[in-house]
Amino acid sequence: MSVQQQSGSLVCVGTGMTLGSHISPLSRSYIEQADVVFVLVADGITEQWIEGMNADVRSLQPFYKEGKSRLLSYQQMVAAILTEVRAGKNVVGAFYGHPGVFALVPHKAISTAREEGYQAHMEPGISAEDCLYADLAIDPGSKGCQHYEASQLMFYHRVIDPSAYLILWQLGVAGDKSLTKFATEAAYRQLLVDILLEQYPPEHKVYLYEAACLSVQSKRVECIVLQQLPEAEVSLKTTLVIPPCRPLQLNKEMEQRLKQLVS
Amino acid sequence: MMHDIIRLLETLGADARYTSFDEQTAQLEAIDDAEVRQAIQTESITKLETLLGVRSNVVCAIFAPEEEPEQAPEEDPKEQPEDEPEKESAIKKHSAEKLSGAA
Numbered sequence: 001m002s003v004q005q006q007s008g009s010l011v012c013v014g015t016g017m018t019l020g021s022h023i024s025p026l027s028r029s030y031i032e033q034a035d036v037v038f039v040l041v042a043d044g045i046t047e048q049w050i051e052g053m054n055a056d057v058r059s060l061q062p063f064y065k066e067g068k069s070r071l072l073s074y075q076q077m078v079a080a081i082l083t084e085v086r087a088g089k090n091v092v093g094a095f096y097g098h099p100g101v102f103a104l105v106p107h108k109a110i111s112t113a114r115e116e117g118y119q120a121h122m123e124p125g126i127s128a129e130d131c132l133y134a135d136l137a138i139d140p141g142s143k144g145c146q147h148y149e150a151s152q153l154m155f156y157h158r159v160i161d162p163s164a165y166l167i168l169w170q171l172g173v174a175g176d177k178s179l180t181k182f183a184t185e186a187a188y189r190q191l192l193v194d195i196l197l198e199q200y201p202p203e204h205k206v207y208l209y210e211a212a213c214l215s216v217q218s219k220r221v222e223c224i225v226l227q228q229l230p231e232a233e234v235s236l237k238t239t240l241v242i243p244p245c246r247p248l249q250l251n252k253e254m255e256q257r258l259k260q261l262v263s
Numbered sequence: 264m265m266h267d268i269i270r271l272l273e274t275l276g277a278d279a280r281y282t283s284f285d286e287q288t289a290q291l292e293a294i295d296d297a298e299v300r301q302a303i304q305t306e307s308i309t310k311l312e313t314l315l316g317v318r319s320n321v322v323c324a325i326f327a328p329e330e331e332p333e334q335a336p337e338e339d340p341k342e343q344p345e346d347e348p349e350k351e352s353a354i355k356k357h358s359a360e361k362l363s364g365a366a
Contacts, residue, residue: 019269020276040325044318045311049269064322071327096323103325152328170324177329182322215276216287216303236323 008085010113012093012106014125017211019046022126034092036084041096042237043213050094070179074105081109085118098127102169131211135219136241138165143244150174154192162199163249166242172234186230193229200245202227207241265315268299
C-alpha cells in the first residue's frame with residue numbers, strides 16, 4: 001500500500017528550559033498557529049504560559065500517575081496526539097527543553113505519524129544539556145562527554161571512560177525498572193554509586209544540576225563527593241555531572257601511524 | 264492577575280535588561296500582590312504555583328531506559344486520568360475569551 005500524504009500534521013517543538021528565554025521564534029509560531037497543542041513541560045507556570053499561546057492547549061500531565069507504568073502513560077500520550085492528527089488537524093507537541101533529547105513520546109509520535117502517511121517533523125530546542133554546558137562552563141569537546149540515562153547505566157553493562165565527562169539523566173528515578181515511581185530511594189542510588197566506584201574514587205567531586213525554569217530562579221549546581229550521592233536531595237529534575245577523574249591517555253601506537261602519513 | 268504575572272516572568276526571561284538581580288527586583292516591585300512578590304523573591308516556586316492556581320508536582324520524565332521496553336500493563340478500565348485532556352481543553356476554550364480580552 002503506497003503511503004499518501006494525508007490531511008493532518010504533527011510538529012514537535014521544544015520550549016527550552018527557562019520561561020521566556022529559550023523558545024525559538026519558529027517553535028512559538030508553530031504553537032500559536034496549531035489547531036491543537038499538546039504540552040508537556042517541567043513546571044505548572046510554564047504550562048500556563050504555553051496555554052496562553054493557543055486556544056486549544058491540552059496538558060499531557062493527566063496521563064501520569066504514581067503507581068502506573070510510565071510506559072503506559074507514554075503510549076496514551078502518543079495515542080492522544082495521533083487521534084488529533086488522524087482527525088485532520090495540524091497538531092503541535094510542545095515539550096520542555098529539546099523534544100528529541102531523552103524524550104520517547106515526541107519521537108514515537110512522529111515516527112507513527114509518518115508511517116501512517118502524515119507530515120511530521122521535529123524542531124530542536126534548547127535542552128537541559130545545553131544549559132548544563134553554559135551553567136557549569138563545560139565544553140563537551142574538551143575531554144569528551146558521555147550521556148546515559150541513570151537507570152540504563154544500571155540495567156545494562158555500559159563502558160565508562162573516566163577521562164571524559166559523564167552525565168547521568170533522570171537521576172531521581174534511578175533503578176526503577178517498573179517505571180511506576182516518581183522517585184527512588186537512597187538504596188537505589190547506592191547501587192548506582194557501586195557501579196561508579198568501579199571507575200571513580202569515593203571522594204571524587206560530582207555535581208547535582210538543575211536548570212532554572214524561571215529567570216527569577218537560581219540554577220542548582222551543588223557539589224558533593226560521590227559517596228554522598230545516596231543521601232543527597234534529588235528530584236526528577238536533577239542531573240548528575242561527573243567530571244573526569246584521570247587525564248586523557250595518549251595513544252602512542254596511533255601517534256606513530258599518523259607520523260608515517262606525513263613523513 | 265495570573266496572566267499578568269506570567270507575562271512579567273516572560274519579559275524577565277526574554278529581555279537582557281532584566282537579567283541582573285537588581286533589575287529583576289525593580290521589576291518585581293510592580294507586582295501588587297505582596298504574597299506573589301515574596302514567593303518570587305524567595306524562589307518559593309511551589310508556593311508561587313499555588314498562588315497562581317497552576318498545576319503543581321509536575322512530572323517531567325519522558326524517557327524509558329530499556330532498549331526494548333516490555334509491553335506496558337493494561338490500565339484498569341475503572342481508572343481514568345483525573346482531568347482528561349479533552350475536558351481540560353473545553354475549560355481552556357472557555358477561558359480563551361479572557362485571554363483575548365487580556366491581550
